[in-house]
Amino acid sequence: MKINEYLLADPGTAPVPPNNSSQYRVTSGEFFYDFCFLKQLRLETLRAQRSKSTLSIILLTLDKETDAESINMNEILGVVREKTRDTDISGFVNHKSLCVLLPDTDETGAKEICAKLVNETSQFSITTSSYPDHIFESLAKNGCVRPDAFPFELWDSGDAPDASSFKFLLKRGVDIVGSIIGILAFMPVMLITALAIKATSPGPVIFSQTRLGKQGTPFTFYKFRSMHVNMDNQIHREYVQDFINGNHAKTNQGDAEKPLYKIKSDPRITRVGKFIRKTSIDELPQFFNVLKGDMSLVGPRPPLPYEAEKYQAWHLRRILEMKPGITGLWQVEGRSKTEWNDSVRLDIRYIQNWSLLFDLKILLRTVKEVLRCRGAM
Structure with a gap:
């Protein structure tokens, strides 16, 4: 099974990856973690570092006022795929959030793609960031890496949480x-x-x-x-x-x-x-x-x-x-x-x-x- 089949599977229903690597998909309390996606995020980050290119991400988070059970997240992810490029990688972060990785894309390019998603994903708040540009901007302006310099933790170890x-x-x-x-x-x-x-x-x-x-x-x-x-x-x-x-x-x-x-x-x-x-x-x-x-x-x-x-x-x-x-x-x-x-x-x-x-x-x-x-x- 290809990686995108794991990335795009409905939360909680994805098949277990090969080689008994069940660590990739774990439900803990109300949160659903897609470790296959986080691993891919880490790989794209390393690739951006080595190639000196920019990696942008778009994080779509369901508004607090919206009932998560009333939204078919799999359908939303399908819409996101239609509006993004074949080279972009999309997947679930948890049961209320989707993420799109945009390799070789700067902040301007990320905002152009966001504009295509706004009308189709009105129930979501959309955050964009570019690696490593926003991190260096944060260092220069604040003397530290602000938590919002990247929408969520990039540097997951890739291990099972336990x-x-x-x-x-x-x-x-x-x-x-x-x-x-x-x-x-x-x-x-x-x-x-x-x-x-x-x-x-x-x-x-x-x-x-x-x-x-x-x-x-x-x-x-x-x-x-x-x-x-x-x-x-x-x-x-x-x-x-x-x-x-x-x-x-x-x-x-x-x-x-x-x-x-x-x-x-x-x-x-x-x-x-x-x-x-x-x-x-x-x-x-x-x-x-x-x-x-x-x-x-x-x-x-x-x-x-x-x-x-x-x-x-x-x-x-x-x-x-x-x-x-x-x-x-x-x-x-x-x-x-x-x-x-x-x-x-x-x-x-x-x-x-x-x-x-x-x-x-x-x-x-x-x-x-x-x-x-x-x-x-």
Whole structure:
């Protein structure tokens, strides 16, 4: 059976996909989930990233005042198919929503197709969005990815909900236990560090900063302050832009054999700051981020909003699919010797292959790297 036969089947009556993959169609409470459609959405998103093309979607949601039982959703979907192109992909999101994927279509093209649907689908509210255009617009205007930058979650793992939830539940449990142990174990070090910072330079002990978490959600990120207060971040902004653009002549502070992608002799850093950066002590307050649930012990690096604005479409995967981590595959395999695109590939490789055992291996390697002070400044 072809994929469209699953995408277009009436909610709740679709046949079970081949190979006993019953996970694709699940009814949970009042919501009907079409995992085959979500999987296709994910594939189209990846295709858009790799081809640097635009993917638009149209989401049709039944108005709250309309009784869902009085509407034949299968007939509505048939009308949608007649008004859209053969290359467009349509399917059910739940028992009140339909979605149309528009490959290689920008916002203007999506609105033209919407105009054809308005009269035939008057009982529905229609939302359009374009990937990745609306995400980058949201980053530029708001410093984060607004929930309405894309009408619904794009980055579904493709797993059955029970299996996926159980894996992430276990990961969250390890994060809670690990962060509590980390806070208790390093409390003496953190107290000494706080006293040293307070005694040697004016300003707060903790430096808080807005970073982007999973799906571009902003959160307050904690570190021990390693810089003088009220310093201009223009140095870092310019460096980040050159780094992401691959301008190695400006960003490589080492040489061809031993590259170092880090700002050397940064005038903003205090004497104590140099030491706590070198030893990674400045990262210890992030255990509180993990305990709060903003971060994980292991995951991609959390970017600054002005950093994410400079991303290419495929770079977005590192902030959209997983919680950021205190450490990650980039930190143990690349760190400051790795150019930008390779560091993103390491984060994506982690996202694709993560497991609790993989997390444990990265945590053990992190201890080794911290003790060696490799790549830290």
